[in-house]
Amino acid sequence: MRRFVADKTRNLISRISRRTTSTSSISRLVSSHHPTSATLHRPSSSSSSSSFLTANFNFMASNYSTAPLSLQTINPKVLKCEYAVRGEIVTLAQKLEQELKENPDSHPFDEIIYCNIGNPQSLGQQPISFFREVLALCDHPAILDRSETQGLFSADAIERAFQILDQIPGRATGAYSHSQGIKGLRDTIAAGIQDRDGFPADPNDIFLTDGASPAVHMMMQLLIRSEEDGILCPIPQYPLYSASIALHGGTLVPYYLDEATGWGLEISELKNQLETAKSKGICVRALVVINPGNPTGQVLAEDNQRKIVEFCKTEGLVLLADEVYQENIYVPDKQFHSFKKVSRSMGFGEKDISLVSFQSVSKGYYGECGKRGGYMEATGFSPEIREQIYKVASVNLCSNISGQILASLVMNPPKVGDESYESYTAEKDGILSSLARRAKTLEDALNSLEGVTCNRTEGAMYLFPSIKLPQKAIKAAEAAKTAPDAFYARRLLDATGVVVVPGSGFGQVPGTWHFRCTILPQEDKIPAIVSRLTEFHKKFMDEFRD
C-alpha cells in the first residue's frame, strides 16, 4: 500500500513541479559516480496484491473528495520522504502474520521472523536486569523504603535509584526536566564518555533526546536552509538520513562505500562527490558517517577516521557521527573509536572541528528501543549556535525521563564490586557473544549461496549481502513492476516468513542488488532460518536461471 502511495505521489510531485513554485523545496540527490542514476532506486510500481489495494484505495479516496487535505495539497517534502525499514514489505508481513493467526496452515511457515529492523527485544532478547530494576524504582519511588523491596531488587539498584532521584530536582521523575536533560544525568554521561575516550567531555555539550532520531532531525533542521544545502551521506545509508533530509528540504549528496574493500570509505570518493556537488551549486554543509556501519556492518579503522576528520576540517564540514552501534563489535581485529577521541588525539580541540556524536539506548547489548533514550554530544559549536540548538530542543520541552535515566545507565553500568556486576556482565557478554556467533553463521550461510557475497559483519546488527540475480529474475521483477531486490525479498517472505529490507531502500551502486537482514533472531532460530533461506534461494535460482 505504501509503495503504491509512493508511486502515485511521485507522479503527483512531478505534476505539482510543473505547476507551482513549491518544487524548489523538493530535496534532490546529486552524484558524480553514477551521474545518471537516482541512486536510491525506486521501483516504479508494485505487485499484484497491491493492485487490489490500489482499487480499494481509489474507492475509499473518492469519498473524501471535499476534505481540505489531499496528496496534491500537502507539503511535498512529506510526499518525497521515504522510510524503507518500515515500508511495503513490513506491511505485507503484518498481513501474513494476521492470516497465520486466523489460519495456521495458510502459509508454508508457522511464524513471521522480522529481520527488517534493529529491534532486539521484539525477537526475544531480554533487557539487562539491573537497568530495569533501576527504572522500576525510579518510576515508583514510594517503594524504595519498604522492606519487601530489599527482597525484590538488588542493593546496588536501590542505591542507584536513590542517587538518580537525588539528581532530579524535587525527585520529580514526572516533571519536565531541563531541555537538554537532567543535569546530574548529563554529568554521568559526560563522565562515561570521558572514561571511554580518555578526553574530557562537557555535560553542557550533551543533549538528551527520545532515541537518536530526534537529534538527527534537530541537526538537519539547523543545517538545511533550502535544496541548495547538501549533506554528504554514505550509500548504502540508514534511511533516517534520506528521510530527514527530504523532510527538511535539502539535498542528499551521496558518497559510495566500496563493497569490494569491505565497505571501505575512501577520501577520494568524498572529495569527488563534494566537488561535483559544488559544481552543481550545492553548498555542502555536513558529512554523515555511520560507524559501525548501518546497513553495512563495517567498523572504520582509526587511520581512516583521522583522514575523515582532516577532510571535514579542511572543507569546513560539520561531522555528524552516528555512533549508536559503539558497543556492537564482533571481530577481534576491530575496535570502536569515537570521532571525538580521534579528533582530540589529533590535537583538534573544541575550536577546530564541529562534531556531533549520536548515541542511543536502542542498540548495543541493551537494545532498549521502546524506551526512546539517547543523546547527542555536540562539540565545536559557538555559544550562539548551541543556544539555537537549545531553543529547538526547548520547543519540545524535554525527552522522556525514563529514557534519560537509561542513557545514564548505559554510560555508567555496574562496576566491579557492585552486587549486580556479575549478573550484569553475564547478561551483557551472553548477548554480545551470541550476536557475534549469529553474525558469523548467517554470513557463512549467505556466502555459500549461489551468486551471493556478503562482507563480514564487524559490528552493528546487520548483514548486507549482494545478490547477483539472473536476467530472467530481473525481467520477472520488471514485469511485476518492482525492483529486482524487492522482488527477491517479496518471494523470500512468501516462501519462508523471513522479512528483510531490499537494498533499494538504502541505496546501492546501480545495477547491483542487496538486502539488509538483521542478526537479531534468537540463536535457536538461526539454523531454521539458514535452512529455509538456503532452500528458498536454491529454488529461486533454479526457477530463474538464465
Place this chain on the structure above:
Amino acid sequence: MRRFVADKTRNLISRISRRTTSTSSISRLVSSHHPTSATLHRPSSSSSSSSFLTANFNFMASNYSTAPLSLQTINPKVLKCEYAVRGEIVTLAQKLEQELKENPDSHPFDEIIYCNIGNPQSLGQQPISFFREVLALCDHPAILDRSETQGLFSADAIERAFQILDQIPGRATGAYSHSQGIKGLRDTIAAGIQDRDGFPADPNDIFLTDGASPAVHMMMQLLIRSEEDGILCPIPQYPLYSASIALHGGTLVPYYLDEATGWGLEISELKNQLETAKSKGICVRALVVINPGNPTGQVLAEDNQRKIVEFCKTEGLVLLADEVYQENIYVPDKQFHSFKKVSRSMGFGEKDISLVSFQSVSKGYYGECGKRGGYMEATGFSPEIREQIYKVASVNLCSNISGQILASLVMNPPKVGDESYESYTAEKDGILSSLARRAKTLEDALNSLEGVTCNRTEGAMYLFPSIKLPQKAIKAAEAAKTAPDAFYARRLLDATGVVVVPGSGFGQVPGTWHFRCTILPQEDKIPAIVSRLTEFHKKFMDEFRD
C-alpha cells in the same frame, strides 16, 4: 542571553533577507485587526544584566570564527522561532537559584517559585499512585510473579500490568512498537474516548506521541508547504504554535480572543482574519483552537464550539483542537466537550470534517510531564493522507512505551470496585479541588491589585491578568530596552523570586500588557505568593505612578 540572541538574530534575518532568496522561507504573521502591529510583540533588547552576557558572548563567539556554522548560515527558520515559556526570564531565574544555593542571603527571598510553566510535579504535585505502580511493574515484569510484590503493589495494578503486557507483542516493553503505538493500548484509548464522548472512536485514528508537541509538529509539517500557507491561531496563544509554524516556514494568521467577554472566541473575528489573510495571498489551511485555553484559562461553550465546527467545514479548514486540559475544569457552570463529540452531535461524520484532537499525559490531574506521553486522534482524513501521517511517524519509529502505557491509563483509570478506586479518586479529587481553590485565591488576589484585571480561570492551569502599567513604567522599560510586561516580570522576579512569563511571549492586543502565571504552586505556598505579589505590585506602582 536568549533574548539577546533573539534580537541579534532578528537583525541578521533582515540582513539575510536583503541578501539571499532564503527569506521566502521566513514565516510571517498577518493580521487585520491590528494591521500595523507585529502582534507577538518582541522587545528590542534586554536589561543591564544581559549587557554583561552580551559582552561575554561576543568575546566567546570570536573564537569560533572558523567554525562551519554561524548565525548567518544556519536555517533562518530556526532563528525566527521563539519559545517564551523557557525564555530569558527562566534563564535568569536559574541564575538566581544558583546564587541562592551559594549564598542563601543573596536575595530578598529564599526560593525561586516557577510559575512560568505547566509542570505540576516540579512544584510538588504527587503522581497518581496507581499509574506509577503499573508503570513500575511494566518496567520490570520479572517481579510480577514474586510474593513480595503482592505486599508492595495493589492487586488491580498487578492485574493491569498483566493485561498491558499481554497486549504487547512478546511482552517486550523494550521493543519499538507499531509507529502509531501499541494496538491494544490504542484500543483502550479509543474505548476511553468513546466513553467520554458517546460517539465511536477508531484505534486506527490514534497516533501515540511523546507528549502532544510532536503531534502538533507532525500536523504542521503535513500542512505547511511555504510561507504562503497560513494557520489561524488564537492570540494570546501557547507559543508551541508560533514556534512550530516558524520552524516549518508557514505564516501565523492570528485571531484575537476577546478579553472583555472572558476571552471569547468570536466567529466574526475568525472570518475577518481569514478574509484579510486571503486578500494577502495566504492560503489558510487550518484553525488552532485551545480548549480549555492556554494561557487564557477559558472553557468554550458548546454552542460556540458548534459555530467553530461549522466555520471550519464551510471554509474547508482542518480543525486542530488542543484539548490537553480536558480534565482541568474548575467552575460548575462549564464543562469540557471535545470537538469530536460536538461535530458528531451536529451530524458531521468522518467524511464531513477533518479534525485532530491533541491529548497529553502532562496535564489533567496526572501532570506526568516528564513521561512524555500523549496522542492525537486524527479523523476525517483520507486513507492516503493517513498513510502520509503514518510515514512521518514511522521515521521516528515510535513514541516511548512508558508514555504509551500512561496514555492508556489516563484514558482508562480505575473503576468502581477496583482495589485502587478509592485511593485513586481521593488523589484525583484532592488535586483538582486544590487547583480550583488556588485558581480562585490567585484570581481574587490579582483582581484586588491596582490596575490589574484577571478573567477567571475556568480551566487549564493558568491566570493571564492584564496590567495597566503607568506611563512612567513604560518609559522605564523603553529605557531598559525591554517590553513593559517583561520589565514588570523581571522586577517581580528580582523582588519576590516568583517567575511568570510576560504576555508578549503569547501575543496580546498591542498596547495591552499581561503575564501568565500558573496556579501550580502547592496550596501552602499560595498565601506567601499572594502577599509577596501584593507587596511588590504596590511598591512598583508607587515607584512608577504617573
